[in-house]
Amino acid sequence: xxxxxxxxxxxxxxxxAEWLGAFNKExxxxxxxxxxxxxxxxxxxxxxxxxxxxxxIYNLFDAESIWIRRxxxxxxxxxxxxxxxxxxxxxxxxxxxxxxxxxxxQLIAYIHSTLSKNFNKVLGSYEHGxxxxxxxxxxxxxxxxxxxxxxxxxxxxxLTDLLYKEKNIITKPLGQGIYRxxxxxxxxxxxxxIDAENIDRLPExxxxxxxxxxIEKQYELxxxxxxxxxxxxxxxxxxxxxxxxxxxxxxxxxxxRHVPCLIPEDLELRxxxxxxxxxxxxxSIDLILDxxxxxxxxxxxxxxxxxMTSYPCNYYLEKKIAEYL
Amino acid sequence: MGMERIKKLKLKNEQLKNLPLFYNFIIYNYMEHGVPHxxxxxxxxxxxxxxxxxxxxxxxxxxxxx
Numbered sequence: 592x593x594x595x596x597x598x599x600x601x602x603x604x605x606x607x608a609e610w611l612g613a614f615n616k617e618x619x620x621x622x623x624x625x626x627x628x629x630x631x632x633x634x635x636x637x638x639x640x641x642x643x644x645x646x647x648i649y650n651l652f653d654a655e656s657i658w659i660r661r662x663x664x665x666x667x668x669x670x671x672x673x674x675x676x677x678x679x680x681x682x683x684x685x686x687x688x689x690x691x692x693x694x695x696x697q698l699i700a701y702i703h704s705t706l707s708k709n710f711n712k713v714l715g716s717y718e719h720g721x722x723x724x725x726x727x728x729x730x731x732x733x734x735x736x737x738x739x740x741x742x743x744x745x746x747x748x749x750l751t752d753l754l755y756k757e758k759n760i761i762t763k764p765l766g767q768g769i770y771r772x773x774x775x776x777x778x779x780x781x782x783x784x785i786d787a788e789n790i791d792r793l794p795e796x797x798x799x800x801x802x803x804x805x806i807e808k809q810y811e812l813x814x815x816x817x818x819x820x821x822x823x824x825x826x827x828x829x830x831x832x833x834x835x836x837x838x839x840x841x842x843x844x845x846x847x848r849h850v851p852c853l854i855p856e857d858l859e860l861r862x863x864x865x866x867x868x869x870x871x872x873x874x875s876i877d878l879i880l881d882x883x884x885x886x887x888x889x890x891x892x893x894x895x896x897x898x899m900t901s902y903p904c905n906y907y908l909e910k911k912i913a914e915y916l
Numbered sequence: 917m918g919m920e921r922i923k924k925l926k927l928k929n930e931q932l933k934n935l936p937l938f939y940n941f942i943i944y945n946y947m948e949h950g951v952p953h954x955x956x957x958x959x960x961x962x963x964x965x966x967x968x969x970x971x972x973x974x975x976x977x978x979x980x981x982x
Contacts, residue, residue: 780938782938799936801938802937
């Protein structure tokens with residue numbers, strides 16, 4: 592059996608499950624954001640972590656491999672707060688809910704930790720799956736990769752000074768951006784240049800924000816890394832004005848060209864060293880080839896959507912993952 | 917069709933005081949060409965993401981009409 596920790600809105604999970612079905616491999620999918628699976632019991636010394644799904648009992652230790660695509664577990668698979676649970680202590684906060692949330696997180700961390708240690712075939716990581724962009728950039732420099740100059744600012748004056756010094760600047764989240772799909776509306780973060788006009792409209796002070804010098808590019812690269820292998824795709828985002836700074840703002844009438852490509856061997860060695868340093872077995876790496884022919888490392892997303900690389904480039908990544916599992 | 921489908925989220929200056937700068941760069945759309953529906957396939961035990969197609973590929977046949 593293969594255990595997949597995922598989310599219901601992760602398209603890649605369904606595609607990999609299709610291949611697992613084609614290979615006649617049994618699988619169990621646990622989703623962070625649904626309540627189909629319930630935690631029942633654990634006796635780790637006797638190799639038992641028991642979940643119930645659709646009336647059927649599963650011992651997660653019976654699996655042969657695990658794919659940690661997302662957390663896969665949440666309070667939904669452990670408890671459900673009712674209205675009557677509001678404020679059990681005599682104070683105006685939800686202290687006990689936060690406390691139980693922490694207790695739930697401890698349980699989830701333990702399940703992931705003990706399962707990951709028990710199997711030889713583990714793709715993805717719960718512990719290392721949520722990366723900090725600033726920490727990753729420091730690690731990338733230590734692995735010999737070129738990165739954009741990065742800063743943290745808290746007010747307009749600092750931003751104005753940086754714009755003068757760097758000429759072109761952008762801002763990014765330190766962790767994950769906004770990607771929120773509701774019933775009929777979707778919200779997404781995109782990257783755009785900050786210019787003097789933007790700065791003018793800002794409040795005097797703001798939440799600490801990550802700023803990078805903007806790199807003028809020939810083209811972008813999205814590289815899917817899986818167990819030491821690289822699957823690279825060039826994105827000619829410079830050809831369209833709307834995608835010049837961030838390819839996630841597509842012009843549907845003139846989509847960017849997505850082309851399979853190879854990256855230099857020495858770059859692969861450095862990226863491999865970085866992924867090993869970050870303890871990541873899989874991830875989507877963003878690079879830019881600048882106007883001087885330098886490969887600039889931007890970030891790695893351990894849970895990035897790899898189907899966007901797989902399909903245009905005919906890499907069959909979903910099949911390769913299913914074969915490994 | 918094109919970029920007009922995507923809109924920039926506008927936030928009040930008061931809100932921006934407590935938000936990082938990347939909140940100035942959030943876009944949204946109403947998914948006018950098809951709200952994604954995540955359908956849980958009971959047999960296969962995974963979600964399938966259905967999109968309503970932008971163009972109808974066949975007309976609806978009303979079998980009640982002769």
